[in-house]
Amino acid sequence: MASTPPFSRYEFMIAWRYLRARRAEGGVSVMTWISLIGITLGVMALIATLAVRSGFREEFVDTILGANADTSLYYAPTYVINDLTDETYSVPGTISDYDALASKVAALPGVERATAIVRGQAMVSNGDRMNAAEIYGVTYDDIKKISRITDPETSQGSLENFEHGIAIGVGIARELGVSLGDKIQLISPNGAKTPVGVTPRISTYEVTYIFSAGRYDIDRTRIYMPLAEAQSYFNREGVADEIEVYVKDPEKVDDWTQPLLKIGGENAQVWTWKDSSGSFLKALDMEDNVMFIILSILVLIASMNITSGLIMLVKNKGRDIGILRTMGLTEGAILRVFFLCGAFTGVIGTIAGVALGVLFALNVDHIMAFVNFLSGGGAWDPSVRGIYELPAKLRGIDIAKAVGLSLALSFIVTIFPARRAARMNPVEALRYE
Structure with a gap:
């Protein structure tokens, strides 16, 4: 009997069927939705934050260079x-x-x-x-x-x-x-x-x-x-x-x-725009890195819910795993089925998060106006921040970083419960059936 290639159509079919838990398996369904919403919000927050930080830096530099010289030559x-x-x-x-x-x-x-x-x-x-x-x-x-x-x-x-x-x-x-x-x-x-x-x-x-x-x-x-x-x-x-x-x-x-x-x-001396504003830009870059790490942790926490949901799914599907193994499915096939269950959640959540994050970045002016209305004015103080409004700039590299991080974490956290399902002994799974 010829072996089927990895990630065959039937593996996707079984994984998608398991992902749509029935009413009797409501716990699995709830955990799936929690994971999906968590990843969506995490990716949205990551993209929105990166877009705002990129826009703020670009606007800040543009206002510096748009009204000041790049460098100056003077004498002591x-x-x-x-x-x-x-x-x-x-x-x-x-x-x-x-x-x-x-x-x-x-x-x-x-x-x-x-x-x-x-x-x-x-x-x-x-x-x-x-x-x-x-x-x-x-x-x-x-x-x-x-x-x-x-x-x-x-x-x-x-x-x-x-x-x-x-x-x-x-x-x-x-x-x-x-x-x-x-x-x-x-x-x-x-x-x-x-x-x-x-x-x-x-x-x-x-x-x-x-x-x-x-x-x-x-x-x-x-x-x-x-x-x-x-x-x-x-x-x-x-x-x-x-x-x-x-x-x-x-x-x-x-x-x-x-x-x-x-x-x-x-006695000639030179003073560049980086000398006057370089420390502020370095602070912005450091803040960008810190914010990326913090929001990455939030995405990781949301991804860990996938592990909880898959562990519950593996426990509920013990009988099915035993039957599939006796029908000839290998450990690798079982591993891929449950890996796809977690991957589906990660991919769908990431896509939804990207859509919401892009939508937020494109409408940041309207959102800030609404926040300003709720706060009674003064939500954005130009005397503190230097510029008059909150800018946002979508960059492909920022979206790619958010997508790559979300998918990588989602795929990694699914490996442990998927391996557990693959290593389940079919005899033990069917003993009390």
């Missing part, structure tokens, strides 16, 4: 001794030939553009409202290339009027209660130099553009000013503070550190 301050008082004081490092230096940097392979900027801090006020602001002095041509700042869907006004005023973040506008066309005051402690010392500088500017960079901390502190005006306001006539560099592959920004230092020469 120099220390000077006052001949009259013998006191040592520092002089901020500046760049006098910034156009020539920016051209050299832009010529590096992989560099998309390099721009000179002036940076400073000031107090911004409107009436009795005040706020601290970080001022960026840039040219009109350069600000037009900052993607997050020039997004027409999140901005107000026109950059065509940038040379006649300033551009402020939507957070500053909200806190000061200003809109397009209003005038605000900038107050800097490092103002005009007089015989009696340095007096604060107070200047009034018209708000010609209001932007949203997608980051709460940027929108409530950043102001863009024409480069020439910033040079005059911060006493930087004819110089710039740093060269902002934008590269083709921001993830490999460290590859440009040494070339930039070589071009910059003595």
Whole structure:
């Protein structure tokens, strides 16, 4: 008699028949449903969590790179001794030939553009409202290339009027209660130099553009000013503070550190976006790994219910096992039958979990709106999380990880009860029948 190949049609038929327990075997049916629901919820939670974490990281990085340079070249301050008082004081490092230096940097392979900027801090006020602001002095041509700042869907006004005023973040506008066309005051402690010392500088500017960079901390502190005006306001006539560099592959920004230092020469320093936000991204990656492990344990617990259900099924089907063995089924065939019983539960639960997880990720905005409604508002605080909404991004690798984990655990936990059924002695199984 020719032997049948493994996982033949009759093995699937028997397994499917056993999986659909009759009313008399209600305990098995209940355990099957518990296992199925548990795996479904575990896989759904795993996919939804991975999608949200991927979306959060991508949105966070995009808001960093969309409103900031990938890396910056600047010079360390120099220390000077006052001949009259013998006191040592520092002089901020500046760049006098910034156009020539920016051209050299832009010529590096992989560099998309390099721009000179002036940076400073000031107090911004409107009436009795005040706020601290970080001022960026840039040219009109350069600000037009900052993607997050020039997004027409999140901005107000026109950059065509940038040379006649300033551009402020939507957070500053909200806190000061200003809109397009209003005038605000900038107050800097490092103002005009007089015989009696340095007096604060107070200047009034018209708000010609209001932007949203997608980051709460940027929108409530950043102001863009024409480069020439910033040079005059911060006493930087004819110089710039740093060269902002934008590269083709921001993830490999460290590859440009040494070339930039070589071009910059003595006292040159480089500060990348990873230096400013790298620790936060590392924390996100560590949190992703921890969340994956925790949710994997939940999937494992749900999968263990398959073992309980199969042990009950093997006990109830002892007579059937004995009859099948006497009819010629091998131990391997019996093992595969009960393995398929557990595998069916794992596969069905995994498919349902993937469907629910994808559905959750695609509708995360509506779900957060509902949660926000139930909580009375404040479910997502941008001042804490930095970005304004909960993003989600479905990645094939994340879905594959969830599916692979669920199926692997489901298949592994079925081996023990399936081996127990295969090793059952048919004589002992039929002794009292």
